Amino acid sequence: MRLLPMFARLCVVVIFIIWLLPVHAEQVPPEIPVVKPPQDAPSVVVVLLDDVGFGASSTFGGVIATPTLDALANEGLRYNHFHTTAICSPTRAALLTGRDAHVAGVGTVMNLANSYPGYQGILNPAAATVAEVLRQNGYSTAAFGKWHLTPSWESSPTGPFDRWPTGAGFDKFYGFLGGETDQFEPTLYEGTTPVHRPVGDNYHLSEDLAEQAVGWMRLQQSIAPDKPFFVYFSPGATHAPHQAPPAWIEKYRGAFDTGWDAFRKTVFARQKALGVVPANTILTSRPDLLPAWDSLSADERKVAARMMEVYAGFLAHTDAQIGKLVQSLKDSGRFDNTLFIYIVGDNGGSGEGGLQGGVNYMGALQGLPEPIETKLERLDAYGSADSYLNYPAAWAWASNTPFQWMKQIASHLGGTRNPMVVTWPKGIRDAGGLRSQFGHVNDIVPTILAAAKIAAPDTVNGVLQLAMDGNSLVSTFDSADAPEVHHTQYFEVIGNRAIYHDGWMASAFHGKMPWTVAMGSRSRAIEDDRWELYDLTKDFSQAHDLAASHPKKLKKMQARFNQEAARVGILPLRDASEERTPMPRLNAGRTLFTYYAGAVGIPESQAPPMMNRSWVLQATLTVEDIKPSGVVATVGGTTAGWSLYLDSDSRPIFEYRVFEVASVKIPANQILTDGSHQLRVVFNYDGPGYAKGGTLRLLVNGKEQGVANVPATPPAFFSIDETFDIGVDTGSPAGHYPAGSAIGYPLTGGVLEQVDVELR
Structure with missing residues (x-):
């Protein structure tokens, strides 16, 4: 028994000696792997406005002051051949994934999702978002504002949450899930939790979102100053309801009294003077169904002018909030190596306010219009928390100067062409330059990845990825004469469709007016639509239809559209606004x-x-x-x-x-x-x-x-x-x-x- 204490003492001595011995290499514990971004990778800020026409902002000839956009354009590049999908959810899906909207699974607005392939409103896991790709390459990621990419049956507190922003690659989300929200009393979420807006008498959502974004960027600078970040800032402005602080609205009192026809001419002249449209551009005419300004009564003109004043104040106020992001980046020293992409609208101006506009436009949109007497009685409330305003459709058309049509009309440039400004002091040296190469929202992801020197991944979270449909625009950063990299692009929204190829565009308007969702309304058969043809290399505004003089070219373009539609799986074509296929619902079959x-x-x-x-x-x-x-x-x-x-x-x-x-x-x-x-x-x-x-x-x-x-x-x-x-x-x-x-x-x-x- 005496041997046991002696043996114990011996063990202690041996352990002590081993502890004193040098540690061998194989005994060093492995380091915990930390994903690091490529060296000197830029931070990225993508701003996406909502329902803004090509000719609305001062930067592209409009009369609405956008000094932040002006300054960024003077430090970077204007793009005047950039395109969206003509409606919100598909634009966002293409923007965030780099794929065509139907490929990404969101070929129509979420409210019209149906069970046919390409229209289901479910983001395709084989088309991962840029946020997820950047996050897996060492970036911090955050989304602020409008999302509109979560299926409605997954938008409740029961989830699932994998198609909410925080399930789609964003570390942080503060904003709203739907297509619009009240600017003074928004329906807000922090991550996946419903929250109330901050307490205060002078609250406005755009200001709140900007403060949240600036606070988050400062947090990154404080904790991880060498780590790049990605911010997706989509405030939901200037989608209806048009609401803004009174002082911003008052800046435009009287500015639109001459009406939309005169507005088009004024903006068109400014666009030519700025050089954002070619000198030979033709101003397209007003669609027959939109009234001439002079045909309105005095009361109707008074109402319509005031509604546009509210919209103008809303857009100017929004641009000022984006200026807070820019200033914060400059104050922190990060601006020079930040790729700042400012897309002025997810589609053209919106005609969803109807021909007369609405103090509370949701009623008119559903066939419950407001009499002019009601509009006049409420005139002083326009733009306030006691209104839910949307302007007359003709203002949408006017804001899309010099193009035809508006939001939803994917066949024409008034629906699909939106301005873009890109600023990156460290990567762009042609300050104030203009770029006219064709671009599309699906080009944004490839552009970001190329700037960050990150290869598009073959798999993400175990899912084999589809090839990008977009192309990097980085080559245009150095030269206005860089060859065009995006040669072909189809467009389709609720049957309105077009095909672009090497400077030509063929367009087919499906006939349903973009200012009604009246129950039971149906458009004509797809096969009855008339195709138009345009040479955009000579006709910037789609003013000259060449279908009659170039029938062979039109046939080739139609065949190319069918080829693209087959590729993305949407044949036979259907008008998504008329489909009533059963979709998952939390209330299905219950009474x-x-x-x-x-x-x-x-x-x-x-x-x-x-x-x-x-x-x-x-x-x-x-x-x-x-x-x-x-x-x-x-x-x-x-x-x-x-x-x-x-x-x-x-x-x-x-x-x-x-x-x-x-x-x-x-x-x-x-x-x-x-x-x-x-x-x-x-x-x-x-x-x-x-x-x-x-x-x-x-x-x-x-x-x-x-x-x-x-x-x-x-x-x-x-x-x-x-x-x-x-x-x-x-x-x-x-x-x-x-x-x-x-x-x-x-x-x-x-x-x-x-x-x-x-x-x-």
Whole structure:
């Protein structure tokens, strides 16, 4: 037994000696691998504006001041042959993946996604985003603003989240998921969590997004100053609703009193003087369906001019926010090695405000127009939080000077040609230069990767990648005479289509006007569309149709379009706006729904489908000692919607708003005290058919409190961005909540047991 202590002492000595011995190479623990970017790789900022015509900004001849864009153009390059897809989601898919929109899986706007290949609204994993590629090559990545690339059935708090920005390569996301949002009370997300906008009386979303982006860039500079970053800044401006701080709108008072026809001539002259259009460019004529300015009444002109003043203030204000990003980069010393890409619109100006424009345009878009009297009464509210403005379609056409048509019309340059400015002091020496090589949004990813000296990966996250459809534009950085690298490009949106090849373009307008989504409307058959032909090397604005004089050339171009359409898998062609194929829905086949407190951020399209039918909503809540107040259940927002809530006196109130058509408020006679209560709202629809009116009743504990009639209801939706919420109101308020209440007016002082919805 004496040997055991001796043996132990010997072991200790041996261990001590081993510890003193030099460590052999094979005993050195391996370093944890850290992905490093290529040496001297630039940071990258991509700015994408929304619904901006070629002739809107001062940088490209417009009368709306964009000094940030001007300054960047003077330090970098203007591109006047750059193209988008003519509508938002496809442009974003092509921009972020480097592939054609249909190849990326997003060939139409997310709201019109259908089950046919290329139109499903599901980002193709074989077309990874540039954010994911850069992230895997040592970049930090962040997205701020509009996303509009997540399928609606995946946009709720239940996920899945792999097609949200943070699942598509972005370390950071702060913004909104849908196609638009209220600028004063936005529907916001931080990562995948619904959040309220910061508290403050002078809030505006574009300012918030800029502050968030600047703060994030400064954080990168503080913690990892040698690490490049990628910022995707897409503020959603100037998509409707057109809303801006009053001072910015006032700068343009009276600026548009001469109307859109005179505006086109003014802008066209400025474009020629700046050299952003060739001297031989022809100003195209107004489409027959758009009214001449002189044909409007005095009241109509007053309304239309004011609507354009709001738009101008909105665009100028947005450009100023982008200036904050530029200044922050300069202050930190990172600007010289930052590739700054400023794309002025994801399509041309939007005609979705209708021929007359709308104070609350969502109603007019669905066939519920506003009388001129209403527009005049609301004139002082234009651009404020109490409006949801979109200008008349003719202003969209005017802002697209010198081209034909507008957003959605992928057949013509008014829909697809957008200005771009690229600045990179370390990589571009021709400051103030103009570039006229053909470019497309699918060229942006190859351009970024080439500038960063990163090869396009063969696989990403185990998925074999498709080849890029775009081409790098880096060769144009050095020379205005660099050979064109993008020789062929097809375009297609809701049947409107075109093909570009080596300077020629063939165009087929499908016939549906871009200012209506009226239920049941159908365009002509695809095969009945008439093709036009243009030589863009001599005809910058598509003014001279050569189809009759060059029939053989037109046939070759049509064959090339069919070849491209077959390549991306969209034959036979279909108008996506007319397809009603079954898509996944969280509410499919259900007529009974039960929700509990905390169910928030549910997209309206996935909430109980309450349009064009009768329904009953019942809420059960318990009050104990504390005086309750706040939202019980709500959907929609300022534009239209409803809210059941308790006011500051614990009185149940139900409000229902149908755009500018009607707004009703039913206050209860009863105040809620201690105990269990049932609040019940019954709606009896006047159908059958779309958008009929009906009768609303509010009951408390079985006793009727009030009745109200509405003459009409929305045929399709209250909004395209607001959500269905229980216990709080996210986004803009659907009710007139007590002054001074917290943002979202959350329910306090009561326990919300459940909310039941029955569809009848």
